Amino acid sequence: MRLVVTGPVSAGKSTFIRSISEIEVVDTDRRATDETTLLKHKTTVAFDFGRLQFSPNMALHLYGTPGQSRFDFMWDILIRQAHAYILLVAAHRPQEFRYARRVLSFMRQRSPAPVLIGLTHTDQPDPWDAENILIALGYLNDNHPPVITVNPTQPESVAQSVMALIQHYCETQAGVTQPSLR
Amino acid sequence: MAITGHLIEFSLAEIFQFLEQGHKTGLLTVFEQSESETPKNQVHYIWFKQGRIVAAANRSDHHGLVSLISHRGWLGDHAASRFAQQCGTKVPLGLYLKSQGILSAEQIKLLFYTQVMRRVCALFTLLDGWFHFDSKVTLPMDEMTGLSAPATEVTLAGLRVLKDWSALESKLPDPMSTIVSTIEGKPNLHLNSTEWQIWEYTNGNEMLLSIAKQLQLPIRKVQQIVFRLSVVGLIEDVPMVLSSAPANSQPSVFAEEADAIAPSLEFPTAAKPAKDKAAEPSQVSSSFLNNLMGFLKNKS
Numbered sequence: 001m002r003l004v005v006t007g008p009v010s011a012g013k014s015t016f017i018r019s020i021s022e023i024e025v026v027d028t029d030r031r032a033t034d035e036t037t038l039l040k041h042k043t044t045v046a047f048d049f050g051r052l053q054f055s056p057n058m059a060l061h062l063y064g065t066p067g068q069s070r071f072d073f074m075w076d077i078l079i080r081q082a083h084a085y086i087l088l089v090a091a092h093r094p095q096e097f098r099y100a101r102r103v104l105s106f107m108r109q110r111s112p113a114p115v116l117i118g119l120t121h122t123d124q125p126d127p128w129d130a131e132n133i134l135i136a137l138g139y140l141n142d143n144h145p146p147v148i149t150v151n152p153t154q155p156e157s158v159a160q161s162v163m164a165l166i167q168h169y170c171e172t173q174a175g176v177t178q179p180s181l182r
Numbered sequence: 183m184a185i186t187g188h189l190i191e192f193s194l195a196e197i198f199q200f201l202e203q204g205h206k207t208g209l210l211t212v213f214e215q216s217e218s219e220t221p222k223n224q225v226h227y228i229w230f231k232q233g234r235i236v237a238a239a240n241r242s243d244h245h246g247l248v249s250l251i252s253h254r255g256w257l258g259d260h261a262a263s264r265f266a267q268q269c270g271t272k273v274p275l276g277l278y279l280k281s282q283g284i285l286s287a288e289q290i291k292l293l294f295y296t297q298v299m300r301r302v303c304a305l306f307t308l309l310d311g312w313f314h315f316d317s318k319v320t321l322p323m324d325e326m327t328g329l330s331a332p333a334t335e336v337t338l339a340g341l342r343v344l345k346d347w348s349a350l351e352s353k354l355p356d357p358m359s360t361i362v363s364t365i366e367g368k369p370n371l372h373l374n375s376t377e378w379q380i381w382e383y384t385n386g387n388e389m390l391l392s393i394a395k396q397l398q399l400p401i402r403k404v405q406q407i408v409f410r411l412s413v414v415g416l417i418e419d420v421p422m423v424l425s426s427a428p429a430n431s432q433p434s435v436f437a438e439e440a441d442a443i444a445p446s447l448e449f450p451t452a453a454k455p456a457k458d459k460a461a462e463p464s465q466v467s468s469s470f471l472n473n474l475m476g477f478l479k480n481k482s
Contacts, residue, residue, distance in 0.1 A: 001466045020481075052477075054477035055473055058473055060474055071422065071423055083463050094187050094192040095187070097196075105362075105420045105421070106420060109420050132185060132200070135203050138203075140204075159481040159482035160478075163475060163482060166475060167475075169466075169471075
């Protein structure tokens with residue numbers, strides 16, 4: 001199973017994958033060369049890859065999209081082969097909401113894969129609440145993806161959000177037996 | 183929770199889009215910031231009801247509308263203030279004066295245009311400022327004419343006359359984007375001829391660069407119009423893939439690296455067309471999902 005972790009720069013994508021991966025995350029971070037340098041010195045130029053091997057024959061693969069605001073072929077490959085994806089949005093950075101909205105448009109045009117909205121940095125000063133972030137992302141009624149608050153630095157929090165994403169995936173798959181959250 | 187920030191990060195157009203689409207009621211306060219040595223410290227107040235702008239002022243004493251009325255010579259300042267007290271907390275001052283036969287409907291319209299349209303449109307020229315939206319504020323009847331305008335209508339007017347787009351540079355859509363309509367049918371807003379021409383391309387097939395070429399417009403102008411139509415909720419820009427996957431014979435560094443580290447991904451030999459069904463992932467078995475959920479449960 002392939003899950004994609006996407007979102008604006010510094011939303012916590014690489015950290016999210018590192019927190020749950022059981023292998024050393026393949027790090028394709030490079031020195032940032034554009035406006036990204038204002039936020040972080042390095043950014044993911046290809047993608048992050050992490051793996052969760054939970055039985056001898058079964059593994060969950062996690063892919064993080066490139067951090068810079070260019071939609072290259074790597075995005076295309078990742079989203080087309082994803083079973084589901086999580087969009088991480090830093091709740092205290094409204095300047096990134098428009099880009100996050102563009103990510104959603106890009107994804108929707110290419111894949112019917114279910115999405116979960118993961119709100120990060122909610123402990124920072126002046127975070128927006130979920131209801132308002134959904135409006136800013138273009139969800140104007142109750143028909144929106146599930147939203148969860150996630151701390152990418154905490155493995156437990158990341159595990160809970162992955163569970164929520166898988167649950168959402170199950171709900172959107174007609175004819176698939178839904179696993180319980182036991 | 184706070185709805186606050188800097189205009190350079192979350193532009194006035196985006197704030198208005200957010201407030202209208204969220205049907206918000208309350209007071210938006212904009213603190214102007216000037217780069218000059220003597221800052222103006224000008225503060226602007228804009229009141230919203232259900233996402234529509236109902237009043238605007240650059241003073242907080244609720245005397246703005248009274249001042250506008252007396253400035254036009256329609257009532258003395260003292261008399262206008264007295265009526266403002268009489269209108270109470272239920273009826274907008276403009277409506278009250280109309281019901282008393284003191285002002286005509288045309289005069290109320292003129293007041294609203296001066297108070298809201300002209301004043302708020304001018305705010306789009308602000309390069310930076312700090313904003314705060316308070317949804318707990320009671321609407322001030324003594325600042326209200328009784329008329330209102332959708333925030334998007336004001337945005338459209340404000341952005342049409344905007345000369346300096348430097349503050350919005352980072353918000354403009356990529357020239358490689360396409361555009362799709364977000365509404366059913368034709369727009370209800372009054373578009374100008376160039377906006378209509380661009381609207382005709384909302385089929386998601388043409389990149390902005392191509393639209394600019396066909397319409398013989400500078401790409402900057404097309405990006406600005408697309409942004410304008412986007413923040414008023416008519417269209418959505420959809421990024422295109424910048425470059426296609428390299429052919430097998432000449433794989434890129436990243437594709438080679440990616441292939442080595444993430445073998446479950448299939449790298450195409452050429453750019454695949456959009457919505458390629460063959461590229462869709464297979465379904466995951468329920469036993470896989472059950473095992474995974476059980477595993478994650480222990481980790482969480």
